[in-house]
Amino acid sequence: MNTLVSNAKPSSILYLDGVSVSFDGFKALNALSFVIEPGELRAIIGPNGAGKTTMMDIITGKTRPDSGEVFFKGTIDLTQKDEAEIAQLGIGRKFQKPTVFESHTVWDNLELALNRKRGVFSTLFYRLTAGDKARIEEILSTVRLMNRKDDLAANLSHGQKQWLEIGMLLAQEPELLLVDEPVAGMTDAETAETAILLKEIAKTRSVVVVEHDMGFIRDLGVKVTCLAEGSVLAEGSIDFVSADQKVIENYLGR
Amino acid sequence: MITSFLAKALGRNIVITVAILLALAALVPALNLLTAPDHPLHVPTYIVSLFGKYLTYALLALALDLVWGFCGILSLGHAAFFALGGYAMGMYLMRQIGARGSYGNPLLPDFMVFLNWKELPWFWQGFDMFWFAALMAVLVPGLLAFVFGWFAFRSRVNGVYLSIITQAMTFALLLAFFRNDMGFGGNNGLTDFKDILGFNIQSNGTRSALFAASAIALALSLVVTSGIVRSKYGKILVGVRDAESRTRFLGYRVEHMKLFAFVVSAMMAGVAGALYVPQVGIINPGEFEPANSIEVVIWTAVGGRGTLIGPIVGAILVNGGKSVFTAAFPEFWLFALGGLFVLVTLFLPRGIVGTARQFFERRKEYRKAKAVEEARAFAAAEPQAAE
Amino acid sequence: MHTRLIHRFLQCLLVALCLMATDLRAADDLRSMVNALGGGSFQQNQKQIEALAKTGDPKIVPALEALAEGDLYLRKADGIVFIVRPAGANFRLIDALTGDDLGEEAKAGLEKVKVNNGLRRTIRGALGGLTLMSPDVNVRLQAAGTILRTPTADALDGLEIALAAETDGAVKAVLEKARAAAILVSDRPVEEKKAAVATVVQTGGRDSLSLLSGALASADESLRPDIEAGIRQIEDQLSLWAGAQNIWYGLSLGSVLLLAAIGLAITFGVMGIINMAHGEMVMLGAYTTFVVQAYIRAAWPGLFEWSLAIALPLAFLVTGAVGLVMERGIIRFLYGRPLETLLATWGVSLILQQAVRSIFGPTNQEVANPSWMSGAFELGGLTVTWNRMWIIVFSLAVFAFLLFLLKKTPMGLQMRAVTQNRRMASSMGIRTPWVDALTFALGSGIAGIAGVALSQIDNVSPNLGQGYIIDSFMVVVFGGVGNLWGTLVGAFTLGILNKVLEPYAGAVLGKILVLVLIILFIQKRPRGLFALKGRAVEA
Known part of the structure; x- marks a missing residue:
């Protein structure tokens, strides 16, 4: 066991220790351990099949690990909870492929994402309050979708859908945000704006970004964890990690 | 709370449809009862019953639409809920026969006397009271849906798997109700009803009243369904349909969402069945046939799933077509129905109402886009002019 | 002491006398003994018959049988006894011992040897010993x-x-x-x-x-304890055989399920297409058999034993072609929309049913078993019918053939490639649309072959397929989608489960129980017995 990791447990927002999972003999995660501090913005890189998406699946309760510990805020055991519970605890997740409710308007997408009571009957008799309205409008302007609030999400451009999804995560008011490849398929201008947006968000909460785009990660300028074959290969600043011999071999290439 | 629910429910189309249904509920009985048979506006009793039956079908289709159209759960077992509601009403009607049955037993229905049963089984107790039977017509389907849905949704049985096990459910019930030992009249089911709430079930007045009751039940269900789908809960349902995992990761308990819709839908189907049985005068295990459930799906698909008016239109059109077709060319009806399945899924996936709505929305959007484009062209032209 | 000796001596003497008497009688001419039956009273005849029986000579059997039937007559003139057959106004005389025809005689000259029930009983006993x-x-x-x-x-x-x-x-x-x-x-x-x-x-x-x-x-x-223990032992044995018989029936049902489901294991399991017309493919296969048999009966009756062998490839071609048309005409437009596929194929199933009903009529058609498919044989306490036996063998053969096709041939490789990663397969030069069409045709063709076999044990009517569709889906889903072995295990498990439950719960309730068990099972393991696991599947 990694002592450095276990000492960090009480004060961390997210704590993974020795997490392993395999699918039909293929080890997707192999004793993965790392810690995210409150308020931290962390970038995670790694080649295809390194286990990045599986790691997110485990944190958000979609997949159960075969072994290992996953703790939120030091005390909450995430391996015992399902997706809805974990989301209600304050962990938001953005998928690799933008996933929004295409047949709802932008406004409705945000309304559904708002962190309010989520039971059948409270939603059945829900009324939009002035406070909720102000909050949605605030998010709309944050993700720059104010002028499209009445359009169906299906009609948004790819980049706008990514932002809408980020906006939905904000509406969820999570303490920890997991963002999977937020700039895939974005134009350079959009990518730069997304980096600004994420840094802004990270001021008030912890964010974990999985990304391939090294330029984008350099823009973020944060601590980087490099995964390979289901465990951590190197961790540190972008310059430190990209100088690491193993990282170069496994991921960056010579 | 309720008022906001209702306010949202009553969109323009819903108000119009409800108004039509209520008008029919008043007008059709009036034209049947108050006009002479040779009057040009007279509605014959068989037409009243026929359309009363269609209205219960429409209610069944609406119930299916709530889960299929809005939540993506393709239930191939909705006829089971319909039939259970029907059996509850049938049991009441059986007990109303009393000593007028062929065997003249005041307590036991004929088929029990025939099977040499000595006392009424426990599950037949209480069905001599209308309110109890009516309650059971809603509760029994609701309970079955709850138990079934609880297990199915919790284990995340999805898509075609769910369709197949709902079909297995209705098939199992079909086999069960065929058994004489079940105590529901076996193969022959329940029939030979005499009266309902003291009124002769064959009389014109009762038939008209049943028609009116069906129309009102449909109108009420339409309002409730509309309220449900237009609430935040309804939007979540659609969210579950389109992106289930996103809903989950937003913190909603998808299984609860689905379960509620499934139970409400089953209850509506039960009401439809309870109204259907007195109008056709019989309920037998054939109602559980998996084919029946699939037919409900095609009514909904023809009219337009995911719309509220669509299933009503579809149920009435397809069943009207069936009545005409089976009278004129009986051997071609299955060709027509089969063709309908194929053609609608291939060429009219949104159904009649959905396609019409899409057409109007496209036109509106086209106009809007044109306006936006003109404005943009204007705006683009201006800076150039400034340069 | 003396008295005892004398006693013993007398005993010995008596036994010796008896033995002598028997010997003497045995040496007597049979004929005179038979003739003696003619004049005797019932009591005398009783003894006479017993004496005859003691000779143990089978030659007297016809005479005794005739006596019991009332066909034994005495010729009054000479006191000889004959067996007679009516011949117009006369009797035909038959020698009581040799069975020779001795010509006719007027009825008046003959007298019936009388027989009563007591005598008949004695005769039966005697005949038993004699025979x-x-x-x-x-x-x-x-x-x-x-x-x-x-x-x-x-x-x-x-x-x-x-x-x-x-x-x-x-x-x-x-x-x-x-x-x-x-x-x-x-x-x-x-x-x-x-x-x-x-x-x-x-x-x-x-x-x-x-x-x-x-x-x-x-x-x-x-003696009681011995008998009681014996009864228990036999009952145990019997219930063991009954259990074995049930398992045999279960295997037989399993083979039927396997045949019905195996085509579905390809179209649904491998391709993910919900083909509700699958049952109708089975039905078309059965009707192909019917047509082939009708044609053979009319044209080459000698080929009848081969009718199934001829029907097999034809059924495969007919249903395969129907499947091909379905895939090209309807299903390919609905890929990725499984629920719509379900509805469209249901429509096709209605059309096919009605088409068959319009052509052949709604009633059951007679499909005959060739001689090698009919009859049964005993195996210990088991009764095994040949048609069920061959269907088990056939279902396993079809399974092996499919397994070979999918795992060992280039066509199977392409099929698996397309279903696993369509884009990749297509970029590697596989013509995915044709692979889709052929895979679907293969699944349909296999259903047709199943129809040939099922025509041997089921009613061939337009509704034939309806009876199989739910069961087939249950088998595939239970076994695990995308896994042929799962289908095999699923089919036999469900078949045996059904038949083992049947004696306790009755046929209908047994089936309901199985359905409920499957529903519960799917809740527990939504992807069946042999589920594929992993990220790709979960997504």
Whole structure:
């Protein structure tokens, strides 16, 4: 066991220790351990099949690990909870492929994402309050979708859908945000704006970004964890990690 | 709370449809009862019953639409809920026969006397009271849906798997109700009803009243369904349909969402069945046939799933077509129905109402886009002019 | 002391005299004994028949049989007894011992040898003993069986004589059992009866059970425990065989399910297409068999034994072609929309049913079994019908063929490639649309082949397919989608489960139970017995 990791447990927002999972003999995660501090913005890189998406699946309760510990805020055991519970605890997740409710308007997408009571009957008799309205409008302007609030999400451009999804995560008011490849398929201008947006968000909460785009990660300028074959290969600043011999071999290439 | 629910429910189309249904509920009985048979506006009793039956079908289709159209759960077992509601009403009607049955037993229905049963089984107790039977017509389907849905949704049985096990459910019930030992009249089911709430079930007045009751039940269900789908809960349902995992990761308990819709839908189907049985005068295990459930799906698909008016239109059109077709060319009806399945899924996936709505929305959007484009062209032209 | 000696001497003398008398009688001419029947009273005749029986000569059997039937007549003129057959106004005379035809005689000159029920009973007993000595094995076997069914103490002597002389093993076994049965109703000592019980128990079977329970009623205390233990032992044996028979029925049902589901395992399991018209493909296969048989009967009746072999490839082609048309015409537009596929194919199934109904009529069509498919054989306590036997073999052969096709041939490789990663397969030069179409046609063709087999055990009607569709889906889903072995295991598990439940719950309730169990099972393991696991599947 990694002592450095276990000492960090009480004060961390997210704590993974020795997490392993395999699918039909293929080890997707192999004793993965790392810690995210409150308020931290962390970038995670790694080649295809390194286990990045599986790691997110485990944190958000979609997949159960075969072994290992996953703790939120030091005390909450995430391996015992399902997706809805974990989301209600304050962990938001953005998928690799933008996933929004295409047949709802932008406004409705945000309304559904708002962190309010989520039971059948409270939603059945829900009324939009002035406070909720102000909050949605605030998010709309944050993700720059104010002028499209009445359009169906299906009609948004790819980049706008990514932002809408980020906006939905904000509406969820999570303490920890997991963002999977937020700039895939974005134009350079959009990518730069997304980096600004994420840094802004990270001021008030912890964010974990999985990304391939090294330029984008350099823009973020944060601590980087490099995964390979289901465990951590190197961790540190972008310059430190990209100088690491193993990282170069496994991921960056010579 | 309720008022906001209702306010949202009553969109323009819903108000119009409800108004039509209520008008029919008043007008059709009036034209049947108050006009002479040779009057040009007279509605014959068989037409009243026929359309009363269609209205219960429409209610069944609406119930299916709530889960299929809005939540993506393709239930191939909705006829089971319909039939259970029907059996509850049938049991009441059986007990109303009393000593007028062929065997003249005041307590036991004929088929029990025939099977040499000595006392009424426990599950037949209480069905001599209308309110109890009516309650059971809603509760029994609701309970079955709850138990079934609880297990199915919790284990995340999805898509075609769910369709197949709902079909297995209705098939199992079909086999069960065929058994004489079940105590529901076996193969022959329940029939030979005499009266309902003291009124002769064959009389014109009762038939008209049943028609009116069906129309009102449909109108009420339409309002409730509309309220449900237009609430935040309804939007979540659609969210579950389109992106289930996103809903989950937003913190909603998808299984609860689905379960509620499934139970409400089953209850509506039960009401439809309870109204259907007195109008056709019989309920037998054939109602559980998996084919029946699939037919409900095609009514909904023809009219337009995911719309509220669509299933009503579809149920009435397809069943009207069936009545005409089976009278004129009986051997071609299955060709027509089969063709309908194929053609609608291939060429009219949104159904009649959905396609019409899409057409109007496209036109509106086209106009809007044109306006936006003109404005943009204007705006683009201006800076150039400034340069 | 003296008296005892004298006593013993007298005893010996008596036995010797008796023996002498028997010997003398045996030496008597049979004919005179038969002729003596003519004039005797019922009582005398009774003795006479017993004496005849003691000779053990099968030659007297026809005469005794004739007497029992009332066909034995006395010629008043010379006191000779004949068997007669009516011949117009006269009788035809037949020699009572040789069976020679002796010409006709007027009825007036003959007198019937009278017979009553007591006499008939004696004759039956005598015949039983006599036929036990018959040179014909089958007659002996039948006679032994008759005694076994209605054992009497009187038959015991005859049985023991016959047993000593018997050489045929099968007859001997029945004789021994009959002897044991007779001992149980005789006044023989308890030790002998105990041995008899053991003999009966050893042979087992339902008849032994009734034999022993019959004996139990009249048995004395010392014998009861033996009999009771014997009854228990036989009951255990019987229930074991009954269980085995149920498992056999289960295997048979499993093979039917496998046949019905295996095509679906390809279209649904491998391609993910919900083909609700699958049952109708089976039905079309059965109708192809019907048409082939009708044609063969009319044109080449000699080929009838080959009708199934001819129908197999034709059914494959017919249903494969229908499948191909379906895939090209409808299903390919609905890929990725499984629920729509379900509805469209349901529509196709309605059309196919109605088409068959319009062409062939709504009633059942007669599809005959070739001789090698009919009949049954016994295997221990099991009854095995040939058609079920061959269908099990056939279903396994089809399974093996499919497995080979998918795993070992280039076509199978392409199919698997396309279903696993369509884009990749297409970029590697595989013509994915054709692979789709051919895979679907293959699944449909297999359903047609199944129809040929099922036509042998099921009613061939337009509704044939409807009966199989839900079961087939259950099998595939239960076994695990995308896994042929799962389908095999699923089919046989469900088949056996169904038949094992049947004796306890009844056929209908058993089926309901199985359905409920499957529904519960799917809740527990939504992807079946042999589920694929992993990220790709979960997404």
